Amino acid sequence: MSKSVRRAALIIDSIAEGPKTVVELSLMFDLHRSTMFRELQSLEEVGYVHRRKSGQYTLGLHLISLSKLAFDNLDLREAAHDHIRRLHKVVGNTVHLAALMESSIVYVDKVEDPNGVRMYSRIGKAVLPYCSGVGKAILADLDEGGRNAVLAGSTWEKFTEHTITSRDALDRELEIIKKQRWAADDREFEDFVNCVAVPIHSSMGVVGALSVTAIRMVQNLPQLKTHLPLMQQTAELISRELG
Amino acid sequence: MSKSVRRAALIIDSIAEGPKTVVELSLMFDLHRSTMFRELQSLEEVGYVHRRKSGQYTLGLHLISLSKLAFDNLDLREAAHDHIRRLHKVVGNTVHLAALMESSIVYVDKVEDPNGVRMYSRIGKAVLPYCSGVGKAILADLDEGGRNAVLAGSTWEKFTEHTITSRDALDRELEIIKKQRWAADDREFEDFVNCVAVPIHSSMGVVGALSVTAIRMVQNLPQLKTHLPLMQQTAELISRELG
DNA sequence: CTGGCTGATGCAAATACTGCAACACTGCGA
DNA sequence: TCGCAGTGTTGCAGTATTTGCATCAGCCAG
Numbered sequence: 080m081s082k083s084v085r086r087a088a089l090i091i092d093s094i095a096e097g098p099k100t101v102v103e104l105s106l107m108f109d110l111h112r113s114t115m116f117r118e119l120q121s122l123e124e125v126g127y128v129h130r131r132k133s134g135q136y137t138l139g140l141h142l143i144s145l146s147k148l149a150f151d152n153l154d155l156r157e158a159a160h161d162h163i164r165r166l167h168k169v170v171g172n173t174v175h176l177a178a179l180m181e182s183s184i185v186y187v188d189k190v191e192d193p194n195g196v197r198m199y200s201r202i203g204k205a206v207l208p209y210c211s212g213v214g215k216a217i218l219a220d221l222d223e224g225g226r227n228a229v230l231a232g233s234t235w236e237k238f239t240e241h242t243i244t245s246r247d248a249l250d251r252e253l254e255i256i257k258k259q260r261w262a263a264d265d266r267e268f269e270d271f272v273n274c275v276a277v278p279i280h281s282s283m284g285v286v287g288a289l290s291v292t293a294i295r296m297v298q299n300l301p302q303l304k305t306h307l308p309l310m311q312q313t314a315e316l317i318s319r320e321l322g
Numbered sequence: 323m324s325k326s327v328r329r330a331a332l333i334i335d336s337i338a339e340g341p342k343t344v345v346e347l348s349l350m351f352d353l354h355r356s357t358m359f360r361e362l363q364s365l366e367e368v369g370y371v372h373r374r375k376s377g378q379y380t381l382g383l384h385l386i387s388l389s390k391l392a393f394d395n396l397d398l399r400e401a402a403h404d405h406i407r408r409l410h411k412v413v414g415n416t417v418h419l420a421a422l423m424e425s426s427i428v429y430v431d432k433v434e435d436p437n438g439v440r441m442y443s444r445i446g447k448a449v450l451p452y453c454s455g456v457g458k459a460i461l462a463d464l465d466e467g468g469r470n471a472v473l474a475g476s477t478w479e480k481f482t483e484h485t486i487t488s489r490d491a492l493d494r495e496l497e498i499i500k501k502q503r504w505a506a507d508d509r510e511f512e513d514f515v516n517c518v519a520v521p522i523h524s525s526m527g528v529v530g531a532l533s534v535t536a537i538r539m540v541q542n543l544p545q546l547k548t549h550l551p552l553m554q555q556t557a558e559l560i561s562r563e564l565g
Numbered sequence: 566c567t568g569g570c571t572g573a574t575g576c577a578a579a580t581a582c583t584g585c586a587a588c589a590c591t592g593c594g595a
Numbered sequence: 596t597c598g599c600a601g602t603g604t605t606g607c608a609g610t611a612t613t614t615g616c617a618t619c620a621g622c623c624a625g
Binding site for chain 4 (some may be wrong): 566567568569570571572573574575576577578579580581582583584585586587588589590591592593594595
Binding site (some may be wrong): 083112116118 | 604
């Protein structure tokens with residue numbers, strides 16, 4: 080069982096990197112053309128890949144349907160759902176929940192004030208680890224290998240005057256964050272936004288983070304920091320629910 | 323090859339409907355416990371499913387990463403990308419691109435005025451077919467079976483004074499839409515929003531739709547309708563690119 | 566403590582998959 | 596126009612993977 084499924088997964092991953100033809104794939108996997116053809120045919124049948132008229136294979140629609148369900152079933156999201164809504168009721172600000180998945184950090188839930196300013200963030204959106212509160216909160220609790228994986232491919236683009244733009248500077252800040260057990264984003268990504276974030280752990284280590292965000296004109300960092308005790312308590316409750 | 327992969331896909335679909343245990347799945351698929359156990363072990367290895375401490379299996383994180391890539395590689399999205407941006411430049415309004423995938427309609431791209439009012443819609447969000455312009459534009463070009471599939475599970479919730487709340491009324495409107503080759507949403511979902519939409523076809527039939535949306539106070543339906551010739555031309559160009 | 570249920574692994578039988586060969590079709594260059 | 600090279604597609608027989616059984620370990624409830 081293992082072999083077919085494992086290889087099918089590898090083929091899908093390979094197609095995910097860009098469209099591929101039967102011949103390309105058969106060379107990559109050292110399989111006969113006919114075999115690869117049949118494999119792709121099967122994958123197409125179940126909607127995991129899609130064949131273009133040109134003969135190139137791309138990812139299939141079914142994966143998109145699945146991901147929506149995967150989101151809903153996410154352990155972290157489920158465990159945190161009630162807690163972050165309760166937190167939002169008390170603090171009033173926008174609350175974000177981010178998860179560490181594979182080697183990227185993704186927003187998986189958010190609660191925002193329907194009447195407030197709507198910020199540009201989207202559930203499912205990947206977060207830049209080095210210039211976001213949740214990103215830094217998660218990085219701080221990762222070991223060297225984990226940090227490297229998450230930061231691989233970082234552009235270190237300078238979005239504002241305050242953006243951290245080197246690994247060294249980031250590592251220094253992460254040590255502080257790790258000690259104090261919370262992270263801030265003080266205008267590091269957008270000039271008018273600041274937030275504070277705390278990590279969430281399971282028995283496997285850090286799995287995500289939650290943050291409370293505000294427009295700096297409305298609430299500045301010292302004001303946001305008053306929410307930290309409640310945030311840490313919330314994170315603790317979620318962590319406990321995850322085991 | 324075919325059998326393992328096909329079954330693996332069915333198992334994943336089954337898990338997508340809700341967490342399942344090894345025993346449940348082995349009964350559903352009439353497989354030996356040990357076999358199902360190994361199958362799930364393989365799927366877990368490649369990140370397609372995730373095992374909870376409780377022994378239940380849920381969808382894995384890897385599916386979420388894949389879906390993002392699947393979106394980017396979407397034929398319709400690629401083919402339409404430049405065209406809808408050009409359309410946006412001319413008309414100025416928010417332009418939505420929706421795709422018919424399996425039996426749901428999903429926003430796959432949108433271009434909006436960064437300075438304008440930001441509407442609540444999200445790429446990846448499922449669209450309610452019976453009270454949206456793109457939904458009705460797509461439904462109109464589907465046959466009986468297709469319509470049933472897409473509308474299965476509709477709640478027919480009445481969002482505004484103008485929402486269509488029965489299949490009969492919808493079918494009547496769809497006939498008109500089909501003839502005139504465009505659809506409108508005149509305050510059917512939100513009281514202050516209206517839009518016009520046109521379908522996009524490939525050789526396989528209707529595959530999506532694009533719409534131009536406006537706050538009714540800013541542009542009402544007759545004003546939006548002036549964009550229709552350009553929209554239809556855009557849809558035609560996209561259709562041609564799809565083959 | 567014991568009985569039942571689930572998780573996990575080795576092994577031989579059985580089945581599904583592989584590679585080959587062959588053919589059809591396409592597009593390209595001679 | 597023709598032939599050629601590359602690709603898509605299918606049937607078939609050998610082989611290798613997967614399957615089911617038997618078995619054992621661990622856990623919880625009675």
